[in-house]
Structures are given as structure tokens and as C-alpha cells.
Amino acid sequence: MSRIRNLDLRLIALPLVRPFRTSFGEDTTKDAILLRLETDVAEGWGECVAGPEPGYSEEFNEEAWITLRDHIAPRILDSDISSEELADALAGVRGHPMAKATVEMALLDAELRAAGRSLAEHLGAERDRVACGVSVGITSTVEELLRQVEGYVSEGYQRIKLKIEPGTDVERVRAVREANPDMLLSVDANAAYAPEDVDVFRALDELELLMIEQPLFYEDLLQHAKLQREIRTPLCLDESIRSAADAAAAIELGACRIVNIKQGRVGGLLEAKRVHDVGLSAGVPVWCGGMLETGIGRAANLALAGLPGFTLPGDTSASRRYFREDLTDPFVLDEDGTMAVPAGPGLGVVPHADRVERATVRLERLGKN
Ligand code: NPQ
Numbered sequence: 576m577s578r579i580r581n582l583d584l585r586l587i588a589l590p591l592v593r594p595f596r597t598s599f600g601e602d603t604t605k606d607a608i609l610l611r612l613e614t615d616v617a618e619g620w621g622e623c624v625a626g627p628e629p630g631y632s633e634e635f636n637e638e639a640w641i642t643l644r645d646h647i648a649p650r651i652l653d654s655d656i657s658s659e660e661l662a663d664a665l666a667g668v669r670g671h672p673m674a675k676a677t678v679e680m681a682l683l684d685a686e687l688r689a690a691g692r693s694l695a696e697h698l699g700a701e702r703d704r705v706a707c708g709v710s711v712g713i714t715s716t717v718e719e720l721l722r723q724v725e726g727y728v729s730e731g732y733q734r735i736k737l738k739i740e741p742g743t744d745v746e747r748v749r750a751v752r753e754a755n756p757d758m759l760l761s762v763d764a765n766a767a768y769a770p771e772d773v774d775v776f777r778a779l780d781e782l783e784l785l786m787i788e789q790p791l792f793y794e795d796l797l798q799h800a801k802l803q804r805e806i807r808t809p810l811c812l813d814e815s816i817r818s819a820a821d822a823a824a825a826i827e828l829g830a831c832r833i834v835n836i837k838q839g840r841v842g843g844l845l846e847a848k849r850v851h852d853v854g855l856s857a858g859v860p861v862w863c864g865g866m867l868e869t870g871i872g873r874a875a876n877l878a879l880a881g882l883p884g885f886t887l888p889g890d891t892s893a894s895r896r897y898f899r900e901d902l903t904d905p906f907v908l909d910e911d912g913t914m915a916v917p918a919g920p921g922l923g924v925v926p927h928a929d930r931v932e933r934a935t936v937r938l939e940r941l942g943k944n
């Protein structure tokens with residue numbers, strides 16, 4: 576048992592190689608909280624997947640910071656709580672899955688580093704390379720979209736996902752489909768549509784899509800189940816699935832036939848594994864989502880994506896998809912569209928101190944130091 580001695584909370588800003596636009600907003604930098612956790616025997620890193628605005632979910636950086644500093648840190652500092660015990664120790668903090676997941680990642684990294692074991696091995700990963708896809712933001716023109724898609728296809732990505740919103744959907748997706756007849760292609764609406772938009776989904780249903788991700792309001796499983804009965808294309812839920820219990824409910828209701836798993840959205844890697852287990856036992860394919868993570872969170876995603884139920888290419892893109900210079904050594908896409916699962920102890924990556932310093936906007940040290 577080792578004692579958690581201190582926590583460094585850090586807000587970083589890392590320029591994106593191109594703006595990323597979704598139905599809920601546009602980002603030109605990746606603004607995220609990094610956590611460095613120090614125990615008696617090891618250090619560990621965690622990355623929070625929240626962004627600057629509560630656009631994807633309720634969580635956002637400033638509130639996650641306060642939650643981590645004022646409600647999570649006091650429950651674990653100077654304790655010997657393990658990653659297995661963390662959820663119980665944080666039971667008094669309701670919600671805030673992204674903030675909780677940040678600490679869990681850092682604690683797992685420290686524990687596994689001390690034990691000399693990889694996160695992938697700990698979670699039960701069974702492969703050392705994973706199939707990768709890429710998420711393409713909403714562009715100003717069809718031409719620009721086609722150009723970006725062509726670039727990613729030539730890099731080897733095995734699946735292209737297009738962000739859509741009302742008014743920028745069927746025509747765009749059809750153009751990409753016509754230019755790429757055999758490509759695994761999906762769309763993600765980030766909850767921007769209403770049940771009345773069913774004709775949009777009937778039109779998309781003609782384009783042989785792998786899936787339609789989170790078309791409707793995130794709290795509405797019933798309407799997703801109704802929409803799924805109207806179309807052949809599998810629905811995939813992202814924002815709606817916050818736990819293994821949500822996944823079980825969505826699957827039983829017929830609200831989706833595929834599940835996107837993001838460790839941050841479900842409160843951590845251990846719950847993400849349980850969501851995976853629900854999918855695996857129900858015969859529902861799962862895949863690893865992405866939140867524009869730096870190399871720290873990217874390493875965690877790749878470890879998770881090595882589990883056997885992850886049978887579809889993830890949003891586990893290469894570092895260069897997002898950053899000119901990642902905080903860690905870059906994750907690189909192989910020509911066959913796969914990436915290596917990190918094999919070293921813990922997350923298997925450590926951020927470069929100088930790059931972290933340069934990206935830091937704010938730093939607060941918690942604990943005795
Ligand atoms: C999704 N990600 O699947 C998310 C949405 C998303 C890769 O499509 C800052 C932080 C900006 C997190 C933009 C992808 C973001 C973000 C989009 C997540 O729905």
C-alpha cells in the first residue's frame with residue numbers, strides 16, 4: 576500500500592493542427608486539465624477529457640478543476656486508497672465522471688508503474704495493435720470536406736466519421752460516400768437532431784453507413800429506440816451512455832446496436848471495462864471514442880481499445896491528426912491503419928516536462944509537497 580502524497584493540477588492549452596467543429600461548437604486549441612499524482616513509490620499522470628465549455632456534457636474545465644481540488648483531492652490525499660477502492664471513496668461526490676476519471680487514470684498509472692505492469696494488461700487487453708478511424712469536423716465547404724477525407728484515407732485510416740448538424744448532413748455525406756464507395760463511413764450528430772427529423776435519417780439510411788452516432792437528445796433512450804426501428808443503419812450511442820447500467824438499458828430497449836466507449840464519460844477506465852463487458856456479453860460491438868486527447872489520454876484509450884469486445888475501429892487517431900507536437904512521444908498510424916497498444920508500465924508514456932511547461936496556463940499543487 577502506498578500513500579497518495581500530492582496532486583498537481585495543471586491547465587494546458589495545446590494548439591490544434593486545424594480547428595475542430597461539431598454541432599456544439601468549434602475549438603482551435605485543446606484546453607485540458609492534466610493531473611500528476613505522486614505516491615510514496617511512483618508518479619502517475621491523468622488527463623481530464625472535459626473541454627472549456629459544457630457543450631459535449633455538463634462538465635467543463637473550470638468546474639472540473641474545482642471538483643478535483645475541493646471535493647476529490649481532500650478524499651484521497653494522504654490516504655492509501657487504491658484504484659479499486661477509489662469509486663467508493665468518491666461516492667460522496669455525485670456525478671462529475673470526467674473529474675473522477677482523471678484521478679483514476681493517474682492512480683492506475685502510478686500503481687501499475689510501481690508494479691511494472693502495463694495498463695493494457697491490467698484491463699485485459701488481448702491485442703497489441705488496434706484498428707483506427709478518424710473523426711472529421713464540420714467544414715465550411717463540401718470541397719474542403721472531401722479534401723480532408725481524402726488525406727485521412729491516404730494515411731490509412733480504416734473508418735471515417737463525419738460530424739453532422741442540421742443543414743450540413745445528407746448532401747455532404749452523400750458526396751463523401753460517392754467519392755469513397757467502399758469506405759467504412761459513419762456520422763456523429765452529437766445530439767443535434769429531434770425525432771421530427773426522421774426524414775434526414777431515412778436519407779442517411781440509403782448511404783450504407785456503418786452507424787449513426789448520437790442523433791438525438793442525450794437523455795432520451797426511448798426516442799432513440801423508436802428511431803432505430805425506422806432505419807436499417809445501426810444507431811450508436813455516445814453521450815447517452817454514462818455507465819454500464821446505461822449501456823445495459825440502452826441495449827435492452829433497442830436504443831442502439833453499437834456503443835461508443837469513452838473512459839472519461841463513464842467515470843474512468845474501470846467502469847469503461849464494465850461497459851465493454853456489457854457489450855461483449857450482449858453481442859453488441861463497442862469501439863473507443865476520442866476527446867482530442869494528448870498522448871496521455873490517448874495512451875489510456877489505446878490500452879482500452881485492446882480489449883476483445885472493441886471490434887470496430889476507434890477514434891484513436893494518431894497524434895498528428897490533432898497536434899503538431901504532442902506532449903508525449905507521438906502516437907503514429909501504421910500504413911495498415913492500426914496503432915500499437917502501449918506496452919510499458921502504467922500508461923506506457925510520460926509527457927515531456929519541457930512541452931508540458933510550455934503548454935501550461937495554470938498550475939496548482941495540492942498536498943504536503
Ligand atoms: C465525439 N469526439 O465523439 C467527440 C466530440 C468532441 C473525436 O469526434 C474538445 C474536447 C473538443 C472534447 C470536440 C470526436 C471536442 C471534444 C468534439 C469532444 O462526440
Ligand code: MG
Nearest residue numbers: 763788789813
Ligand atoms: Mg460522439
